[in-house]
Amino acid sequence: MSARNPGMHLDLEWVSKVRVNTQAVLKRAQQIQGRKVAKRQWQAAWLLKALTCIDLTTLAGDDTPSNVHRLCMKATQPIRHDLLKSMDMHDKGITTAAVCVYPSRVADAVKSLKAANSSLPVASVATGFPAGQTPLKTRLEEVRMAVEDGAMEIDIVINRTLALTGQWAALYDEIKQFREACGEAHMKTILAVGELGTFTNVYKASFVSMMAGSEFIKTSTGKESVNATYPVAIVMVRAIRDYYLKTGHKVGFKPAGGIRTAQESLVWLTLMKEDLGDDWLNPRLFRLGASSLLADIERQIYHYVTGRYAAYHELPMA
Numbered sequence: 001m002s003a004r005n006p007g008m009h010l011d012l013e014w015v016s017k018v019r020v021n022t023q024a025v026l027k028r029a030q031q032i033q034g035r036k037v038a039k040r041q042w043q044a045a046w047l048l049k050a051l052t053c054i055d056l057t058t059l060a061g062d063d064t065p066s067n068v069h070r071l072c073m074k075a076t077q078p079i080r081h082d083l084l085k086s087m088d089m090h091d092k093g094i095t096t097a098a099v100c101v102y103p104s105r106v107a108d109a110v111k112s113l114k115a116a117n118s119s120l121p122v123a124s125v126a127t128g129f130p131a132g133q134t135p136l137k138t139r140l141e142e143v144r145m146a147v148e149d150g151a152m153e154i155d156i157v158i159n160r161t162l163a164l165t166g167q168w169a170a171l172y173d174e175i176k177q178f179r180e181a182c183g184e185a186h187m188k189t190i191l192a193v194g195e196l197g198t199f200t201n202v203y204k205a206s207f208v209s210m211m212a213g214s215e216f217i218k219t220s221t222g223k224e225s226v227n228a229t230y231p232v233a234i235v236m237v238r239a240i241r242d243y244y245l246k247t248g249h250k251v252g253f254k255p256a257g258g259i260r261t262a263q264e265s266l267v268w269l270t271l272m273k274e275d276l277g278d279d280w281l282n283p284r285l286f287r288l289g290a291s292s293l294l295a296d297i298e299r300q301i302y303h304y305v306t307g308r309y310a311a312y313h314e315l316p317m318a
C-alpha cells in the first residue's frame, strides 16, 4: 500500500467552491471507453497487471469458512501454473492484491492465508456495510473488531445521509474516527456513488474523505443499483489529483461493483495511466474490487497462451 495519507484540516471553503463541468466529464468518459487498448502482444502483460490490482472479493450472506478458504487459495495462485510458465511468469510471485470479506469472515481468511504461508493482506468491509445505517458506536466497534481479527485493510462506507444533507463537517468527523479506529490498518473509503445524486456531491465526498485521512477512495459497495461508472470515476480521479496538488499526498483509487470483464479492467488501467500517471498503475495506489473479474482475465490469458478458449472445467474457481 501507498505511504499513509495523514489527512488535513477540513477546508470547508474549498468544499463549498466545488463545481463540476458535467459535459466535460461525460466527454472524457466517452473518450476513455473508445480508447484502443494495448496491442495484442502487450495485452497479456496488462491483464497480469490488472490481476495484481484485484481485491478478490466475496461479500455474500452464505459465505462460509470453506468458500473463503477457496477464495484465499485462488488469490495466492490466481492463474494456472502451466499458463504462467508459458509466459515465463511462473516465478514472479503473481497474486491478487488482497482478499476482501465481511468482518465475520476475517479470521477465516487470515487463518487460510497463514496456513498457505501467504502474506497477502485481508481487507474487511466495515461500518455497517453496505448501507452504513447503524449507530456510530457500532460502526466504530466493527472496525476495531475486524482489525483485532487481523484485517490489514478496512473498507469503510460513508454515511450517505450526511453527504446528501450537506453535513460535510460531520462526515469528516466520522471518517476521522474510523481512521483512528483502523490503527495501523489502511483505510479505503467507499462513497457509494450510485446514491450520492450529483457529480458535485461525488467530488465533495471524495475530497472530504481524503482530508479525513483515507488511503483510498472507492466507488461502490457493489450492492447499489449503480456502481462503478466511468463518468463518476473521472470526477473521483480529478479529486485525487487536486488533493495531490494541494497536499503532496497520493491517495489510491478503487473502482468496485459490476466489473466483470478483462476488457473493462484494461479501460480502468488506461484511465489511471492517462489521468493520474504511471505511479497509480500498481496495487499501492490502484485496486479493482471484484468478485468475478478474475475468471474472465484467466480465460483471456488461457486464450493468449493456447489460442483457444477454455471450457469451464479447465480453469479452477475464480
Ligand SMILES: O=C[C@H](O)COP(=O)(O)O
Binding pocket: 057, 059, 100, 220, 221, 222, 223, 256, 257, 258, 259, 289, 290, 291, 292, 293
Ligand atoms: O468491493 C467489491 C464489490 O463488492 C464487488 O462487487 P462485484 O461482486 O459486483 O464484483
